[in-house]
Amino acid sequence: MTNLDDLGNSMKVSPKGTSHFRQPLAWIGQMQNALGGDFTFDNLHKHQSLLVTTRDKINTWMQSYPDDYR
Numbered sequence: 783m784t785n786l787d788d789l790g791n792s793m794k795v796s797p798k799g800t801s802h803f804r805q806p807l808a809w810i811g812q813m814q815n816a817l818g819g820d821f822t823f824d825n826l827h828k829h830q831s832l833l834v835t836t837r838d839k840i841n842t843w844m845q846s847y848p849d850d851y852r
């Protein structure tokens with residue numbers, strides 16, 4: 783969760799602009815909305831599949847943009 787939040791914050795301040803990161807930022811936003819601000823272990827465990835799916839989608843997206851992550 784923290785890694786995805788940090789990644790999202792980095793994307794928001796990137797010189798490439800948020801439009802370049804539109805899709806991963808949308809995935810992170812959907813995940814944050816589903817969590818509803820509740821970062822307790824029980825809620826994170828309840829949404830574990832969503833967290834892992836979001837991470838995996840972003841990792842796949844990032845593979846298409848290797849220049850962004852060197």
